[in-house]
Amino acid sequence: MTVALRRLLPVRAGWWRGALLCFACVLVMALALDAGPARAAAEAPVMRIDTALAELRPEGAAPQAGPVTLPHRWDKVFGGRAGEATYTLMLPAQADPRQPTALLIERVGNQARVRVGGVTVAEIGGPHDRRTDAARRSIAIALPPGLLRADGPTPLVIDAAMQALRAGGLSSVRIGPVAEIDALDARLALWGPGAAAAYAGGLLLMGGLALGLWWRQRDPVYGCFGLAALFGTLRHLDKVLPEALLPWPGWGALLAIGYACHLALIARFVVLVLGRPPAWLDRATAAVLAAVVLLPAISFSTLQPGWWTAALAILEAVGLGCFALVLRSALVERQAIAWLVLSAGGLLLLAGAHDLLLVRMGLFGGSSFPLTSHAMFLLVLILAGLVVARYSQTVADYRALNQRLAERIAERERQLHEAFAAMRAQQHEQAVQGERQRMMREIHDGIGAQLVGLLGMVGQPAVDRGALQDQVKLALDEMRMAVDALQPVHDDLTTVLATLRYRLQPRLAAAGIEVVWDVQALPPMPGLSPQAILQLQRILLEAITNVLKHARATRVTVAATPRGDNAVSLQLIDNGVGLPAAAADAPPNDPASGRGIANMHARAAAIGASLRVAAGAAGGTCVAIDWQPG
């Protein structure tokens, strides 16, 4: 609970200072209001008449007659009964007939006809008009000159019709100069219907906004406050509307239920704001709500005021409970806002007590100025401040949450980037490592093997220089091929073949062998790896070396023809002496086929090519390779 309240109170809460100021202003004005009528009464020219002769005719009871003291409360005498009354007051003699004089009736209920000296001067509501309530506002009546007698008292007769539970009766009546009376009437109107209109507007606005927030966010705090504010408008609207929307007592029941709900929801709001209420408190508030709806309904349907009074008493008790909750929070928290709510709540309780005891029950001399509505509006204002604070806190929380989320996402992104970079570095490392392994293997199998062979030859006692030179050239060829195989050829087998020729052409030319180059433009062949290129180059190099060494040829034809589906057919045909009969069609692994040809078969197998070494159609030898790379 304490945490909740602290969360409600923003650190930068300049607003509560403003609210405090507002509160002080309203307090001063309320005091001024209370002093107002008293001061007016003290002024010499205005006289107050607070006795009358009354003839009371309650329905279903014996009529009474006799002097009464004003204000006279019908409900106090005939609670729950309708009826009629005739009040007769004696207006004092007028010393100066030219002096414009007026009457002020603060309150008369519920429909009334006013006569002075037998002349009707005002009539509010017909005999059976149950929608009009003359008590809604004060009545100022300017008297025509000459109506008041100069030599003696003039009778003022007020015929009133009362409805049950409608707070009928008559207040004291004032008489005085028109200007004074008008000023007094204006002041009463300001604090009556004027304030009611302002409160109704304010409550509607606050309720609408809070319900809008609730609609968006479904936070019960907003919903509770919005409903409370809307229920609160009803009572003020009653003072502003020219006549009731329903006939009495239905209208009375509606007003009472609205008011009770207003109070109960305000209490619930305070409980909600203080934190997540325990289950029993939830149940208790629900019970209170049900009770305060039910009791006035019973009261107005049975026309027994006790039920409604009981509902108000329950609400007062609930208010006291809330007051205690807030007090505890204020004492534990020492928060200025809690004190502010407490003060407004205290004021409301006082006003409530004032209205219950003085206005409604007429105890302690009674009063006709209900204060609850003013104090309530003040409290509602402060509570609206709480709603605003809660909303801004929520927004701030969301912003902070967004910020945190954005930071976390950024952090996660950074980690991902790092992980990705690490992974890429690792992959790169692996690729490089794999390539190194491959190159090492190539060096080992290729130039390494050649050099070992060379070493063996050098170690022999009688070294054939020509053979040595051939071996060295082979080693160099192997190295160049390895380098060529590493060059980017972009899946272009034509360039691979062309490069091989480019390397070997000088040697073939030197050996007097003409090259017939019948290589067609081959389509790109995806999947042409350096390994495969190197193997193919080795096969062709072996074949050409054989031509150079053994074939005694004068011409070699190199043909490359694309076959469908990414395949190629290569042919190397010489016009030499041809293969020894045994080697030609021997199985690849037969030693008779010669080591060179066995190697060529092994390499062809390694890249998935099919190799045939056969006698050429016109003599010589034909090496044919059918290959589908990738």
Next chain:
Amino acid sequence: MNPVTVALVEDDARMRERLARAIVAEPSLRLAHAAADAGALLAWFADNPVDVLLVDLGLPDLPGTELIRRCARMQPACAVMVITMFGDEATMLLSFEAGARGYLLKDGTEADLATHVLSLHAGGSPMTPIIARQLLARWNAVNAAAPAALALARAGVAPGREAGRAAPPPEALSRREAQVLDLIARGFTYTEIAGQMAVSVTTVQTHVRNIYGKLGVHSKTEAVYEARQAGWLP
């Protein structure tokens, strides 16, 4: 006929001696200077015109391509040859762009070496199929990508640096030159190409030299462009 004057720069002493020996052994060649690093060569090169300059790419004090670029500027008439172990595509393309006109493989015989120098001097630049293929691809890419860039270049608008290294468009290849490149890439010899195109071998060699020249122009355009960017030129 005067012997062809040759200078060389090579930091490996044994290789340098071997090259020197091969040049000296050939009567039609005359070794004018053998330097061990770029600094020494540049100092000498400024005052001594030669016909052929052999440049090793792995010099300790200057990248080989930069040395070639400077030498080509100092003596445009001198044919620069790169001495390389492998003749691989990346190195060779950079060298040709810098202004080289041929290359020598380090593992060739001494007789090969003299032949190549003389051949180069006579106007015969070698070109491997891989390089021919690469050049074709590069020119095709430029032609396909940038008629707009060409138009801009013709209008005298310097293309933005953001357009990348290929931004200054190379001078377009002629149809015959593209044909020569294509045939080289497919493995035909200059003689065969001459036969197929019904021209002389000399003409094919001229086409190849012109193609290298356009590469050089390309790199020169780039150099001018970069110099403008750096504020050295108006």
